C-alpha cells in the first residue's frame with residue numbers, strides 16, 4: 001500500500017454565535033477555521049486528519065514540507081514518516097493531523113478502530129464539559145444547569161479576569177450555587193494567549209499559589225496552566241507546595257519537552273494534544289512516560305471534531321487517563337459547530353460518559369458534502385503534479 005494522493009483544505013465554518021474564549025482576550029471569533037487533510041492510498045483507502053486554526057500556514061506546511069516526502073510511502077510505516085512531521089513542525093505549523101490520517105487508513109485497512117489496535121483500555125470515558133468564555137456567576141450557573149441536563153457531571157471553568165480576587169470570587173460563587181452536584185476543574189490559561197488584542201499579562205508565582213490554595217479549599221479537581229509554559233521551576237515548586245493536582249502541557253511541542261516536564265515534576269496531569277503537540281501514536285510514548293512517573297495523561301482536545309476523535313482514540317488506549325475533555329460552550333461553541341465535518345457530532349450519555357466509536361480507523365465518519373460549502377482554499381498533490 002502506498003500514499004498516492006494528499007489534499008489539504010482550509011475550512012472556515014460560521015459559528016451560530018460569536019465566541020469570546022478566555023485564551024484570546026479581547027478577540028471575538030465569528031467562525032471556526034481548520035485545515036482538513038485527506039490522504040488516499042493506491043488501494044483507494046482514504047484517511048482523514050485535521051490541523052488547528054492556522055489557515056494558509058497549515059496548508060503550506062502540508063504542501064511544501066510534508067507531501068513531497070510522504071507521497072509514495074507505505075502508510076503503515078508510521079515511525080518512518082514521523083520524522084518528516086517533526087521536521088515540518090520546526091519550520092511550519094502543526095503537521096500532526098497527518099499521523100491521524102495514517103492511523104485512519106491503517107484502522108480502515110484492518111477493519112478496527114485505532115484504540116483497539118494499540119491495546120484498548122476502556123470503551124467509554126467520563127467527560128467534562130470544557131467551557132471557553134468568561135461569564136458572570138449567574139450566567140455560568142445557567143450554562144452548567146443546561147450541561148447537567150445533557151448528562152455532564154463535571155465542567156471546567158475559565159479563570160482570566162482582571163484580578164485573581166475576581167477569579168476566586170467567581171469559583172466561590174459557582175461552587176456555592178451548584179454545591180457537590182458537579183465536579184469542577186479550572187483553567188487559568190496562563191501558559192500563553194492566542195493572537196488577540198489582549199491584555200497579555202500573566203500571573204506571578206504568588207498569584208498561582210494563592211489561586212491553587214483557594215481552589216483546593218473549594219474542592220476543585222485540578223488547576224490548569226497556572227504559570228507560563230516554560231516556567232519549569234515555578235511549576236515544579238507549585239506542584240510541591242499544594243495538594244490540588246496541577247495540569248498543563250497542551251501546547252508544548254515534541255516528545256522531549258514532555259520528557260522534561262515529567263522529569264522536572266512540572267505537572268501532575270500531562271495534557272498533550274495530537275492536533276498541537278505530536279502525532280497521535282507518538283503521544284502514546286508521552287503517556288507511557290507519565291504512567292511510569294505515576295502521573296495522569298489526559299489529552300487536551302480543543303481544536304475540532306477530527307482532533308477530538310483522534311484524542312479520544314488515544315485516551316481510550318491510555319490506562320492513566322480517567323477524564324476526557326469535551327469542548328462545549330453554547331450558544332457559540334456547540335457540538336454541531338465543533339464536529340461539522342463529521343456525519344454526527346460526539347455526545348455524552350446520560351451518565352456523562354463519552355463512548356469510543358467502533359468505526360474503523362479514527363472512529364468517525366467524515367462528511368465531505370457537509371464540508372464542501374465552507375472550503376476557502378485547497379491544495380491537491382495530484383493537481384500540483386499535473
Ligand SMILES: [Mg+2]
Pocket residue numbers: 187189224225250300
Ligand atoms: Mg487548557
